[in-house]
Amino acid sequence: MANSSDILFYGLLFFIWFATTTFFRYVLKQRKNGSKQIRHPPSPPSLPIIGHLHLLGSVASKSYQTLANQYGPLIRLRVVSSSVVVVSNAAIAKEFLKNNEMNFVSRPQFGAADFNIYAGSEFVNAEYGPYWRFMKKLCMTELLSVTQVNRFVDIRRQEMMKLLKILVGFSEERKACDLGVELMTTTNNVISRMAMSTRCTPGLDEGRRLWEFVKEIFELSPKFALGELFGPIGKLDLFGYGKRVKALLSKFDSLVEKIMVEHENELNSSNKERKDMMDILLEIHGDKKAEVKLSRTDIKSFLMELFMAGTETVSVALTWTLAELINHPKVFRQLRDEINTVVGSKRLVQEFDVPKLLYLQAVVKESLRLHAPAPLMFRRCGEDCKINGYDILANERIAFNVFAIMRDPSSWDNPLEFQPERFMVGSKVAYDDYQMDLKGQNFNVFPFGSGRRGCPGASLSLAVVHSAVALLVQCFDFTVHGGEKIKMEEGSGLSAGLAHPLMCYVTPHLNPLELLHLS
Numbered sequence: 286m287a288n289s290s291d292i293l294f295y296g297l298l299f300f301i302w303f304a305t306t307t308f309f310r311y312v313l314k315q316r317k318n319g320s321k322q323i324r325h326p327p328s329p330p331s332l333p334i335i336g337h338l339h340l341l342g343s344v345a346s347k348s349y350q351t352l353a354n355q356y357g358p359l360i361r362l363r364v365v366s367s368s369v370v371v372v373s374n375a376a377i378a379k380e381f382l383k384n385n386e387m388n389f390v391s392r393p394q395f396g397a398a399d400f401n402i403y404a405g406s407e408f409v410n411a412e413y414g415p416y417w418r419f420m421k422k423l424c425m426t427e428l429l430s431v432t433q434v435n436r437f438v439d440i441r442r443q444e445m446m447k448l449l450k451i452l453v454g455f456s457e458e459r460k461a462c463d464l465g466v467e468l469m470t471t472t473n474n475v476i477s478r479m480a481m482s483t484r485c486t487p488g489l490d491e492g493r494r495l496w497e498f499v500k501e502i503f504e505l506s507p508k509f510a511l512g513e514l515f516g517p518i519g520k521l522d523l524f525g526y527g528k529r530v531k532a533l534l535s536k537f538d539s540l541v542e543k544i545m546v547e548h549e550n551e552l553n554s555s556n557k558e559r560k561d562m563m564d565i566l567l568e569i570h571g572d573k574k575a576e577v578k579l580s581r582t583d584i585k586s587f588l589m590e591l592f593m594a595g596t597e598t599v600s601v602a603l604t605w606t607l608a609e610l611i612n613h614p615k616v617f618r619q620l621r622d623e624i625n626t627v628v629g630s631k632r633l634v635q636e637f638d639v640p641k642l643l644y645l646q647a648v649v650k651e652s653l654r655l656h657a658p659a660p661l662m663f664r665r666c667g668e669d670c671k672i673n674g675y676d677i678l679a680n681e682r683i684a685f686n687v688f689a690i691m692r693d694p695s696s697w698d699n700p701l702e703f704q705p706e707r708f709m710v711g712s713k714v715a716y717d718d719y720q721m722d723l724k725g726q727n728f729n730v731f732p733f734g735s736g737r738r739g740c741p742g743a744s745l746s747l748a749v750v751h752s753a754v755a756l757l758v759q760c761f762d763f764t765v766h767g768g769e770k771i772k773m774e775e776g777s778g779l780s781a782g783l784a785h786p787l788m789c790y791v792t793p794h795l796n797p798l799e800l801l802h803l804s
């Protein structure tokens with residue numbers, strides 16, 4: 286067995302080998318690029334081997350924003366053997382995503398495929414091609430279409446009512462509540478029930494276990510992707526994240542396989558009134574004439590990606606919106622007045638009220654502007670091209686810093702202020718620009734991305750966020766311990782949630798339980 290000095294010796298040897306090869310590869314690449322006279326976007330001064338690693342903090346979008354302020358809205362960063370071009374203003378984002386859309390329609394791969402049991406079945410990071418096109422069309426016309434989202438309105442209602450009851454419980458016990466956790470549970474339940482008719486309640490084990498696997502995979506993913514920085518050495522999985530991701534994926538897979546078999550038995554035995562996403566996917570799996578043959582692995586991979594893309598983002602959007610409302614009592618009161626005028630105090634607000642609640646829509650847009658739940662959006666360059674006079678090379682990764690763009694002082698007055706009024710009719714800025722439907726046509730505010738690759742979950746997200754915010758404001762007052770303000774600090778996760786738990790006390794304004802039977 287090797288003793289500790291052996292391990293130290295081999296470790297050192299390994300480090301020297303790694304450092305020298307990376308350094309020489311870097312020098313060779315520089316020379317090769319130099320001979321072709323490539324004009325990369327500007328870069329901050331870098332250190333040998335680690336490149337710009339020392340300039341990056343724990344919240345990538347914020348570090349990129351700081352660097353953009355110093356070196357410009359189009360920069361190129363390198364960390365060890367991996368590079369990324371970072372875009373930090375709306376005009377340049379439009380140049381990539383609209384004027385050259387087809388060249389930036391694929392996404393880069395992160396992490397070694399060896400540890401991903403779903404490698405080859407991915408949708409979110411799939412190459413632009415027949416499989417992605419088929420799945421995207423399926424999302425837009427069936428799985429996440431407005432019609433399908435509307436079909437599940439009662440499920441959202443039931444989950445919202447459960448949330449209200451839980452909050453009444455907290456208020457009766459006069460206990461502080463972690464609002465972020467409750468909002469996360471509600472979001473997970475809505476998505477799990479739409480996806481495969483499971484819930485994440487402690488009593489119902491399946492839903493909760495699914496949620497825990499997805500949460501752990503979500504938390505591990507950025508660490509796993511770090512292997513990337515070490516080039517081919519990343520495959521060795523020195524920190525063991527790859528093996529952990531693989532083990533979690535296998536557990537997720539077994540659980541979803543079990544739910545899938547239950548769905549198949551149900552589909553064979555009866556005519557289900559309402560099909561969830563798994564039912565729809567299984568029908569396509571069994572359809573011999575389907576345009577694309579969907580395997581069981583494709584279905585499981587797709588459902589996992591939906592959970593990853595959908596649950597954290599929606600609950601993060603909800604948590605930030607509530608935090609802003611608690612910190613801005615005037616906005617909170619104005620929103621409650623609007624709900625009172627449109628809905629009254631004799632029934633609970635419903636989803637069909639939302640089109641008339643313009644201030645509510647403005648509050649949610651402003652919150653998405655200030656707190657992008659997906660702060661960095663990644664694409665991959667298809668072929669060498671020039672953007673803004675700089676060469677962007679094939680396969681180069683592009684990070685759109687949505688966080689920085691939506692706070693850019695050259696596009697927004699008082700960009701760091703929470704001012705929903707900017708999205709109301711008669712605001713100083715052009716109505717058309719601000720009232721657009723967050724569809725990615727206005728590159729000053731595109732929290733759901735843009736174009737073919739834009740988020741297919743936007744309608745579902747807005748349905749959940751609007752109704753939850755409206756119900757909470759209609760029914761409760763929220764206070765923070767000692768009357769303090771909530772610290773609006775971003776955490777370091779993929780979806781940039783609040784760094785600290787949103788702990789608050791709730792007091793009923795209207796008693797939701799009394800209004801429930803009237804609604």
Ligand code: HEM
Nearest residue numbers: 409594595598599602658659733734735738739740742746
């Ligand atoms: C507030 C909530 C959400 C935000 C802010 C958000 C944001 C985004 C963004 C920025 C992208 C990348 C778009 C691009 O590259 O142009 C994206 C992609 C995606 N989102 Fe969402 N998302 C949210 C909720 C959801 C939900 C609820 C689902 C599904 C249940 C979902 C599913 C997806 C999928 C599947 C993709 C990949 C689409 C593709 O590559 O074609 N998202 N989302």
